[in-house]
Amino acid sequence: MKFKICHLYADLMNTYGDDGNVITLVNRLKQRGIDVEVDQVSIGNKIDTKIYNLFFFGGGQDQQQINVSKDLAKVNGEKLKEAVKKGSAVLSICGGYQLLGHYYLPIDGKKLPGVGLLNVQTVGSKQRMIGNIVVNLNDQLFENIKNVYSSLDGYEIKQTLVGFENHSGQTFLSGIKPLGKVISGFGNNGDDKGEGAFEQKVFGCYLHGSLLPKNPHFADYLIYLGLKKDYNDVKLEPLDDTLEWQAHHTAIKRAKENK
């Protein structure tokens, strides 16, 4: 089996350690004997709409986000939509998440148009939302995640996602569901207790940390969804994630202590 990852604007949107997500996906695919390749697409390159199982889109600084927004508006935004129609999964974080929505309106700048893959919009605020965050996953989503595994015998799995948020943009959802409910932290906007958003195979959230190393269930879910593009319902064997779940627990503990 083969899995192709497209790291969107990897040279520009990489400020908060989000590369850990790509490192994690590659490592977990290799552990399962699946061939994996990572391509980077940046300003001026065109996205291939047929070949990628998964797109990863991380967070970056304001100026970089402006440049990326412009590039997406040319042709890559439409290309990304087309790829999703053809079965690619997408994980976006922070700045990437904001650009997958309809727009991002910074507090002191021009409105940045987004791709519109997620039915959300983001407005800048004066408050920076910074800290450890714990999210309780949407029940249905958690059921779907559990169904990814061939067997859960002896495998610890939790309904939480852990991470570290650092954003001033407030994201509001229209008619779509958040990834889950905030147990500790700010989440999408600090008001409605929701964090992240998803629509079928497209995901967005504010969780750095990096997200996937300490949330191996979510990493596996993305692998499962990505494989679905080319293969029929491939169930995954659980890996030895003892260390991953221990780190997950530490993050929950620190979020409680630092409240």
Place this chain on the structure above:
Amino acid sequence: MPQLQLSFAILISRLIRKYILFRKLGGGSAAPGLYALKVDPNLISKLCRNFKKGVILISGTNGKTTTSRMVSTILETAGFKTIHNRTGSNLTRGIASVLLENASLSGKFEADFAIFETDEAVLPNAIKQTGPKFVLLTNLFRDQLDRFGEVDKIKRIWQDALLELDRESTVILNADDPAIAHLGHRLISKVFYFGLEDPQVGEKELFKFADTKYCGFCANPLDWEIVYISHLGKFKCPNCKNKRPEPQISATGINLLGIGGSNFKLSIYDKKQRINLKLPGLYNVYNGLAAAALANSINIDTNTTKAGLEKFKAVFGRVEQLFVNNKSIWMFLIKNPTGFNEVIRTIFESGKNNNLLIAINDKIADGKDVSWLWDVDFEKLKGSFNNLFVSGIRALDMALRLKYANVKNPNLVSENFIQTFEEAVKSTKEGEILFVLPTYTAMLEIRDYLTKKGIVQHFSKD
């Protein structure tokens, strides 16, 4: 009346400091300033006018503590008296405390210069309050994003603050850092640049997580002929006229000897002088060069600069060699991805068959966000260690990072740093080196332990 208010503030701070030291409550480097500032909020600007030669501010992501200490050593070698916020307490109240500690009751000083290592976010305020004669900026990398916000934001507030400086001030900038070099363009003050001129120690490509890749004028991607560290190097913009400024003070013929230190040829216009540094790593060549550039702008001759730099030893916990039970231990402070990557490079230059202990805390002074561990090239550590130990509050995050970098399994992963340290020392054989890499608060913890054991001195005496 203002004079009375100032004298009262000085008196208050003195009493608090005596009390803290008497009760052994700490180093006494922040609290006296905090309370005195309540009595006289303008005390910093009032006191800073009273230095014969002026105030020196040193800031930047990496190297500010070491560079400040080097400057202080050179100035003292040249016969000047200095005061300095030595213990790295570099927020406004730390600056206030060191002023108060050294001022007479009437607010006068014996010192010719005040040297202040200044936190990046505090620099604009420090410039306003201290009216510096000299400002030295080392570099700008991603660091503690949970506290500072973005790298770009720091650059913007620095630009605004430097524009306030007059003709009498001198700004010393790193020519190799496009973000820092760009700050020099519109200034009224005198500007000097320092930089490396040695392709042998450089690479052809930008490091993976370089922070400044775009032209400060036209936002076009920059081209690099040589890269020394992260995004420091010889850059130019293919679109506009922007390029790395010609440094007046440069380092050529650089030799890096791992923990054996380093040496380089200091070139100031046509004057050349070989400098032997006890400190390891290319980043310390940058620090030495920056200090030499500042000394040059004060008209200190290169022989004195050389003498000062060559007697300079490590700074409190930044990098130091210790012996515990006859085992050789090297401790390097780690703060951010660039610093960590450079420490890894230095460890590599020091040979194989050594042992490694990494301790990651996530308190405010360490940075609460540990995401940055994923921006460090741990993949390079593969196969280069006998024993590996992981500790600190976020030991598990670090262990996880190493697992995904396919580095060998640690001998021990434990949140208890002292215990892990003792285990690591035990596992180190004679003739081997134990490298200890703590974040800031972990470093304080181990220093405290070593002090109690009588291995290092209490830091207020440092």
